[in-house]
Amino acid sequence: MQRRFRGPPTAVIVIVVAVVQVVGTVFASARQPDHRPLDALAFGLLLLGPAALSLRRRAPLVMLPAAAAAVAAYLAIGYAWGPVFLSLALAIVFSAAAGKRWQTWAVAGACGAALVAVSLSRGDDAALLRAFAGTAWLAILVLLGEGARLRGERVAERRRQREAREQAARDEYRLTLARDIHDVVAHSLSLINVRASVALHLGEKDPEQFRPALEAIKAASKDSLAEIRQLLGVLRDDAPLRPAPPPRLSQIPTLADNARRTGLDVRLSQPDPDLASQLPDAVQEAAYRIVQEALTNVVRHAGARQAAVVLAVQAAGTAAGTGAGLLTVTIDDDGAGAAGVPDGNGVTGMRERAAALGSTLELAPLDPGWRVRAAIPVPDADASGSRTVDGRP
Template sequence: MQRRFRGPPTAAIVVAVAVFEVVGTVVASARQPDHRPLDALAFVLLLAGPASLSLRRRAPLVMLPAAAASVVAYLALGYAWGPVFLSLALAIVLSAAAGKRWQTWAVAAACAAVLVAGAAGSGDEFALVRAFAGTSWLAILVLMGEGVRLRTDRVAERRRQHEAREQAARDEYRLALARDIHDVVAHSLSLINVRASVALHLGEKDPAQFRPALEAIKAASKDSLAEVRQLLGVLREDAPLSPAPPPRLDRIPGLADDARRAGLEVSLTQPEAAAVHQLPDAVQEAAYRIVQEALTNVVRHSGARKAAVVLALEGTTPAADAGRQLTVTIDDDGAGAAGVPEGNGVTGMRERAAAAGGSLHLAPLNLSPLRPGWRVRAVIPLAAPPAMPGPERETR
């Protein structure tokens, strides 16, 4: 789609050109007594050229022919030379800048043909030289307009690309918020639901379990509320996306304890603390959230009794991150999720693994015909790509 050139206000252009042409021609005609004196028709033609410039946005296809016709008529009637060409020159530049390439070149060629024909019929030996100079100026004016159009298009393209990058950053920002809200709310509410069920079931039979269950519910709800408040602050643009340090692998034992309190027998295997401490924050956060969501799904949906969480560093170059990867495996002896559509949790795990440059795989274990089991395995390279920043905010 062709873009119209947006320049100075049209009214200002028309008035400035009209004043310059009329005043300049009146002054110039005083030194050309051999030409036809200026009359009412001359002033009409002098004003017709600037008036045609007012059509540059409403009817750009009419602007250039009207300006050319007024100039040709003025010169054909033998009036004095002057700055009458200014309106035609501006019309050529504006027309080319507006993307009317074929029309601009056609009108410029027609004007050049009129110049050459007039020079050939005048018998003046220098007329052809002047006609050649005029033709060259016509070409230069068209090229100037083309240059303005190309520059305008480049600026518009850069603006479009900038807006596309900002939109992508906003989309990624919202997606990260959605993942965090889901992880926090789903995990905490699952624990609260399980512990509330335990409290209701054992409240009368085993009153000693009633208080620990309520304490677990209180702790889970407190942590959940704190994280939800922080995320709501982000949505109100009162806080950045991650004002606090992201969750790290040293908090995974807490996830295992939460699952154990919900009745799941969890075993945990992790690398040495020194090796874990050196892992990039993005890798640790992705691994933590994947373990969190996987254990939440096991507690809520699988009916499993046991789960095993294994984190391992793999690779052949321990002195550098290149070529190394962190594998996160969560096995359970539950019913699995074969044939069940993926929910937001699994989608979030896949997105977190992909954002860290890794991948996520889900597969049945086939432990036995009665309890097939299920495996969630993520592979995250340590040389992870940088996270996309959130959208820029205006400073007030």
């Protein structure tokens, strides 16, 4: 993160102010022979004010009273006038900028009152005007510090908001990766587990069944390794890989074929390929992942014999009276269902994918079986109607 500029270093400010006050006062005292000559105490007071500025970050409550006391003592003793007020002026600005509002106004008011009181005691109208002018400058210095404080708060707030947005983007990125990795691993391992179980069962009766089962396991593991390699590649800064293209509706038949290899009878109905290819990538990826996770759950948990996967595109302007089209994704099975079972990571991931596109995931029992359904809005979908390959809605 880029470091925020906080002004010149404190040590530089202290040195510059000390040089200006000492050198400027030496030259000014040469033209004021009626004042007390500068001595060791005078130089000590001239250096005390700049030294107090070194506390502007560590102890701002001490800085302003110390600077004011040094200036007051210097003038009360009767030394020559000069740039001795510089340290007090900066202390007022720094104190107000640090948020010490009441202390700053109190010290500035006390200084202004002292100027007016001294002028009144002398009975000099010109001195009184100068006192009022000095009081006005004290108020201006406080307001300058207040302005610096408000600007610093606005900058800090913008920085907090930017960091919050960046953190939210990182969290969303990690969540997306977690969903993708879960979908790939759970689906592939489920197929491998089921095929391995089938191979062990059939191999005892027919050894020839080993080869096709092992070929299916090899294909599933190869595909899953390729996807995981692409997903994990973006996490490696030393050797980034080219991100894999998002899955599309045209790849859903492969999911159905993999599920069929486990013994599940899968019937698939999809939109016309030309129509499906026009859908946004985010919509196609969400539909693919929902089908993938739903079939994985059917294979792993449902104990079903049949499943039906139906995807249909509804034309824009006919979807619940809105101007957007809809891609409906429905997965039915005749298994045991999932009523009363808490949502796992997979179902949570499906809900999040649907919600990210303005849809909701519907889970409902059938007699027998279970239904998973999502109606995903398709903005500016160029669809002429609800059509599928086999004519079913």
